Amino acid sequence: MLLAIDVGNTNITLGVFDGEKIVGTFRLNTGIARTSDEYGIVIGDIMELNKIPRDSIKNVIIASVVPAVMHSLTSAVVKYFHTKPIIVEAGIKTGIRVVTENPKQIGADRIVDAAAAYHIYGGPVLVLDFGTATTYDLVDADGAFVSGVTAPGIRISAKALWEDAAKLPEIEIKKPKSILAKETISSMQAGLVYGQIGQTEYIVKNMIKESGYENVKVVATGGLGGMIAKETDCIDIYDPDLTLKGMRFIFEKQGER
Numbered sequence: 001m002l003l004a005i006d007v008g009n010t011n012i013t014l015g016v017f018d019g020e021k022i023v024g025t026f027r028l029n030t031g032i033a034r035t036s037d038e039y040g041i042v043i044g045d046i047m048e049l050n051k052i053p054r055d056s057i058k059n060v061i062i063a064s065v066v067p068a069v070m071h072s073l074t075s076a077v078v079k080y081f082h083t084k085p086i087i088v089e090a091g092i093k094t095g096i097r098v099v100t101e102n103p104k105q106i107g108a109d110r111i112v113d114a115a116a117a118y119h120i121y122g123g124p125v126l127v128l129d130f131g132t133a134t135t136y137d138l139v140d141a142d143g144a145f146v147s148g149v150t151a152p153g154i155r156i157s158a159k160a161l162w163e164d165a166a167k168l169p170e171i172e173i174k175k176p177k178s179i180l181a182k183e184t185i186s187s188m189q190a191g192l193v194y195g196q197i198g199q200t201e202y203i204v205k206n207m208i209k210e211s212g213y214e215n216v217k218v219v220a221t222g223g224l225g226g227m228i229a230k231e232t233d234c235i236d237i238y239d240p241d242l243t244l245k246g247m248r249f250i251f252e253k254q255g256e257r
Contacts, residue, residue: 003043003057003081004247007064007073008109009132010155011223014043015244016052022241024050036072040080057081061251063088063108063243086254088112093253095119098145109243110148114139116246117219121237124213126204128235129243130222132156134196136203138211147211149203154196154224161188175227196224197231204234 002017012028026046034042044054060077062085064070070087077085086092088108094115098106109129114137117127123141128134133156136149152160154173162170171185179194181187208216220228220235221242229238239245 001052001056001058002248002251003060003077004244004251005060005062005064005073005077005085006109006112006243006247007062007066007069009065012069012073013244014046015241015247016047016057017244017248020248022244024052025241025244026050030066030069034069034072036075036079039073039076043076044080054081057083059083059251060085061088061247062086063112063247065107065109086251088247088250092250094250095253096139096143096145100145100148106145106148110135110137111145112243112246112250113137113221114145114246115250116239116242117217118143119249120239120242120245121217121219124211124216126207126216126218127242128200128204128218128220128222128225130154130196130220130225130228134199134222136207138207138213138216140211140213147207149207151199151203154192157195158188158192161192173224175231193227193231196228200228201232201234 004015006013012030014026015022016024060083074085090104094111096115113127113129117125118139123139125139127137132153134151134153138147140146158173162168171188175193176186176189179190181190218235219237221239226238229235
């Protein structure tokens with residue numbers, strides 16, 4: 001089996017593949033500092049509790065946007081899973097050509113999402129990831145990553161509201177019953193959710209318009225992407241496991257180990 005580890009700014013998402021099938025997905029908090037032993041024990045215990053034996057993992061691939069965790073995490077993989085992980089980084093085969101001004105500035109998560117969307121859904125494709133940041137990445141018909149937009153994610157915007165405005169409370173992020181809010185909590189929810197929908201529709205429309213591409217498929221992923229996808233016609237597909245699928249695809253491009 002293959003263990004795919006996606007290290008994001010908020011969560012570490014683990015996906016276990018048996019061939020092409022995802023047999024388990026799990027999450028850890030990125031913000032908790034852990035030693036290599038803690039990572040090894042926690043990840044191993046989570047899998048064992050879900051009836052996935054530790055020794056069934058033969059290969060591991062990691063994509064990370066948080067360099068600080070990488071030493072402990074990779075050491076844990078070597079020590080507890082007895083394999084050297086593949087790291088998604090510059091020079092690795094992805095099936096995607098990055099043709100932006102500085103390809104090395106493009107995060108591993110965005111490359112993985114682009115590779116998955118292009119491989120699964122074809123191109124041109126616009127990939128939206130609703131994570132800590134909301135990203136919009138355009139891949140052309142030939143598999144070239146040509147452009148990307150980065151915006152604050154919903155949680156970043158929410159956090160700014162309740163941390164920087166003294167009288168605004170911390171709230172649950174969800175769509176309110178109506179945009180015509182009548183009290184503080186629903187007014188914040190309306191601003192956050194409908195604001196994200198409006199941002200999404202405007203950016204998607206104009207990226208497609210300025211690219212000149214026709215028949216662009218719009219694919220969304222990320223924790224809050226499902227909520228946004230339900231509220232707009234500009235998103236064609238919501239795939240919550242897109243990043244993990246991209247990691248499996250990239251792993252297979254490296255050949256047999």
